[in-house]
Amino acid sequence: MSDVFVRKLEQVARLSPADRKALRVAASGRLRSVGAREDVVREGDRPRAMTVFLSGWACRYKMIEDGRRQLLAFFVPGDFCDLNIFLLDEMDHSIGTITPVTVAEMSREQLAGLMARHHRLSAALWRDTLVKASIQREWTLNLGQRNALERVAHLVCELYVRLRAVRLADDGLCEMPITQADLADATGLSPVHVNRTLQELRHSNLLAWKGKSLYVPDFDALAATALFNPAYLHLGQIGHHPDADDRAAAHGLTGRAGPAAPPAI
Amino acid sequence: MSDVFVRKLEQVARLSPADRKALRVAASGRLRSVGAREDVVREGDRPRAMTVFLSGWACRYKMIEDGRRQLLAFFVPGDFCDLNIFLLDEMDHSIGTITPVTVAEMSREQLAGLMARHHRLSAALWRDTLVKASIQREWTLNLGQRNALERVAHLVCELYVRLRAVRLADDGLCEMPITQADLADATGLSPVHVNRTLQELRHSNLLAWKGKSLYVPDFDALAATALFNPAYLHLGQIGHHPDADDRAAAHGLTGRAGPAAPPAI
DNA sequence: CGCGTTCTTGAGGATTGTCAATGGAAGTGG
DNA sequence: CCACTTCCATTGACAATCCTCAAGAACGCG
Numbered sequence: 001m002s003d004v005f006v007r008k009l010e011q012v013a014r015l016s017p018a019d020r021k022a023l024r025v026a027a028s029g030r031l032r033s034v035g036a037r038e039d040v041v042r043e044g045d046r047p048r049a050m051t052v053f054l055s056g057w058a059c060r061y062k063m064i065e066d067g068r069r070q071l072l073a074f075f076v077p078g079d080f081c082d083l084n085i086f087l088l089d090e091m092d093h094s095i096g097t098i099t100p101v102t103v104a105e106m107s108r109e110q111l112a113g114l115m116a117r118h119h120r121l122s123a124a125l126w127r128d129t130l131v132k133a134s135i136q137r138e139w140t141l142n143l144g145q146r147n148a149l150e151r152v153a154h155l156v157c158e159l160y161v162r163l164r165a166v167r168l169a170d171d172g173l174c175e176m177p178i179t180q181a182d183l184a185d186a187t188g189l190s191p192v193h194v195n196r197t198l199q200e201l202r203h204s205n206l207l208a209w210k211g212k213s214l215y216v217p218d219f220d221a222l223a224a225t226a227l228f229n230p231a232y233l234h235l236g237q238i239g240h241h242p243d244a245d246d247r248a249a250a251h252g253l254t255g256r257a258g259p260a261a262p263p264a265i
Numbered sequence: 266m267s268d269v270f271v272r273k274l275e276q277v278a279r280l281s282p283a284d285r286k287a288l289r290v291a292a293s294g295r296l297r298s299v300g301a302r303e304d305v306v307r308e309g310d311r312p313r314a315m316t317v318f319l320s321g322w323a324c325r326y327k328m329i330e331d332g333r334r335q336l337l338a339f340f341v342p343g344d345f346c347d348l349n350i351f352l353l354d355e356m357d358h359s360i361g362t363i364t365p366v367t368v369a370e371m372s373r374e375q376l377a378g379l380m381a382r383h384h385r386l387s388a389a390l391w392r393d394t395l396v397k398a399s400i401q402r403e404w405t406l407n408l409g410q411r412n413a414l415e416r417v418a419h420l421v422c423e424l425y426v427r428l429r430a431v432r433l434a435d436d437g438l439c440e441m442p443i444t445q446a447d448l449a450d451a452t453g454l455s456p457v458h459v460n461r462t463l464q465e466l467r468h469s470n471l472l473a474w475k476g477k478s479l480y481v482p483d484f485d486a487l488a489a490t491a492l493f494n495p496a497y498l499h500l501g502q503i504g505h506h507p508d509a510d511d512r513a514a515a516h517g518l519t520g521r522a523g524p525a526a527p528p529a530i
Numbered sequence: 531c532g533c534g535t536t537c538t539t540g541a542g543g544a545t546t547g548t549c550a551a552t553g554g555a556a557g558t559g560g
Numbered sequence: 561c562c563a564c565t566t567c568c569a570t571t572g573a574c575a576a577t578c579c580t581c582a583a584g585a586a587c588g589c590g
Contacts, residue, residue, distance in 0.1 A: 060402075062402060062403075062406050064406070064410060064411075064492050065492060066492070068410040068411075069410070070405060070406040070409040070410045072402045072405055072406070082395075082398075083395070084395060087388070087391060087392040087395050088392070088395055088396075088399070088499055089499070090496065090499075092399050092402070092403075092496055092497045092499070093399075093402060123352070126352060127352040127353070129395075129398075130347075130348070130349055130352050130353055130394075131353075132398070133347075133394075133397070133398045133401060134353070134357050134358075136398060136401045136402060136405060137325075137327060137337045137357070137358060137401055138327075138357075139405050140335060140337055140401060140404050140405050140408060141327050141329070141335040141337070143405060143408035143409045143453060144335040144408045144450075144451075144452070144453030145329060145333040145334070145335045145453060146329075146333075147577075147578095148577075148578070179535085179536065179537090180536075180537065181536080185409075186409075187409070188408060188409030188410060189578075189579090190578070190579050190580075191536095191537090192538085192539090192578090192579075192580080192581095193577090193578055193579070195537065195538060195539090196538090196539090196578095198537095199538085211587080211588085227329050227330065227331070231355065231357055232357045234353055234354070234355075234357070412545075412546095413545075413546070444567090444568065444569090445568075445569065445570095446568080454546075454547090455546070455547050455548075456568095456569090457546090457547075457548080457549095457570085457571090458545090458546055458547070460569065460570060460571090461546095461570090461571095463569095464570085476555085476556095
């Protein structure tokens with residue numbers, strides 16, 4: 001349960017029991033509860049700590065001066081804010097909650113230490129950062145090329161797959177505590193049009209969404225209308241190349257903080 | 266001239282003469298010319314080498330099965346493909362040329378060696394990767410929230426600023442060898458509408474674009490209509506925190522290949 | 531139970547897309 | 561060096577998608 005983030009990272013790299021333990025310890029230090037619709041980090045802030053989401057949903061977003069808002073990513077339980085802390089001076093976007101959340105915070109130093117001592121964790125965190133970049137590219141494609149129906153369907157597919165990967169979805173069922181307004185900000189559509197699009201998806205029996213729970217009766221059908229190809233999530237790489245990390249470790253190339261850690265403060 | 270990529274990385278981290286020299290040597294090894302409208306790397310490939318663009322323009326793009334295409338980023342002279350090579354098994358997008366280009370290729374091993382021996386270079390390359398992620402976020406915002414006029418203007422602003430940063434633009438003038446169709450694929454608009462949008466920008470005297478050369482008479486005016494805020498490009502951080510890298514190096518936290526290097530092959 | 535938030539619906543309009551054709555520039559081959 | 565081809569920019573007319581405004585219904589929280 002409190003291990004979501006371990007499951008999350010294990011999607012991305014094989015971890016040793018010691019890695020897992022270190023991760024759990026690190027994530028149990030500074031716990032914090034944040035209410036719904038609050039900011040965790042704000043654009044312009046100097047990043048201080050890395051946030052791990054233990055429960056609840058949050059999002060990365062960016063605003064234009066005139067009030068328009070674009071969601072850039074969703075954080076579901078187990079997700080990590082990425083490693084910007086180490087390398088960029090100033091947040092170029094904000095992170096805000098959607099539901100109440102509990103987060104663990106790791107300071108620069110703590111994280112640097114963790115990464116220096118645990119090669120695989122370090123690699124996993126960096127790899128996770130690159131996967132997030134891949135997701136961002138897919139969002140760009142989604143907004144640029146897909147129409148409203150495909151766009152909404154695609155986002156639902158992504159969230160479902162990501163939740164399933166950390167065992168928060170199964171049998172087509174999962175929690176989806178976001179509002180239609182959130183969906184609108186994420187897809188670049190108006191709330192009204194999102195509403196109509198969802199109705200279309202419902203009437204085609206591609207999904208049922210009531211309150212905060214979502215049911216996808218036929219994932220493949222939804223994926224087909226969304227033109228969804230999960231490759232960009234880079235799940236299941238570990239299975240394909242079972243010893244990639246081991247070999248890397250043997251070369252002494254993983255871990256050791258390295259470029260992971262320049263505390264630019 | 267052949268130093269564009271050095272100038273590029275110096276935007277992002279302070280380099281020592283030794284760093285610069287090593288970078289030049291590494292980038293002078295495997296040179297390759299690629300014609301216009303060809304692929305450098307294709308989606309699904311296993312990445313082998315990192316590409317440095319020495320001259321010419323290229324782009325990152327992704328396609329949907331039915332033929333729709335979305336540009337995800339432009340590569341201008343001096344740009345690096347990012348460090349996906351090290352951590353992801355399979356390319357989730359393609360990289361193709363726009364004009365004829367000359368590139369330098371660095372193998373995994375070569376790059377790992379370079380990064381292990383040169384702390385600052387390693388940090389610079391990772392930081393550049395994070396800056397690219399920031400740009401991708403801004404593109405998402407651009408596609409999701411801005412209308413056609415703002416969208417095109419914003420992209421022009423970005424390219425102009427990036428070119429100026431490597432001294433390929435000055436006095437409002439620069440080369441801009443992309444077609445309106447490219448612009449359309451980048452902005453998620455139809456080519457016809459891009460054309461009309463450019464005319465609008467021209468008639469407002471916000472830009473002049475003839476053939477492959479662009480003139481921006483009043484950058485601030487263009488930036489204002491684009492709602493362009495250059496913070497996301499993370500230029501000029503070095504000036505603000507002059508010794509960030511030095512301090513990082515002193516902590517022994519930079520360089521040393523680290524997670525930079527797991528050759529996942 | 532009441533109030534605020536979220537969802538839903540309708541009507542009309544704006545932005546942007548599609549189709550199709552023309553003009554012009556640039557590049558190629560004879 | 562010219563004719564030809566090809567690619568690219570441009571235009572017009574019409575259509576579709578999606579947006580805005582505005583109001584009412586349902587849901588959920590305190």
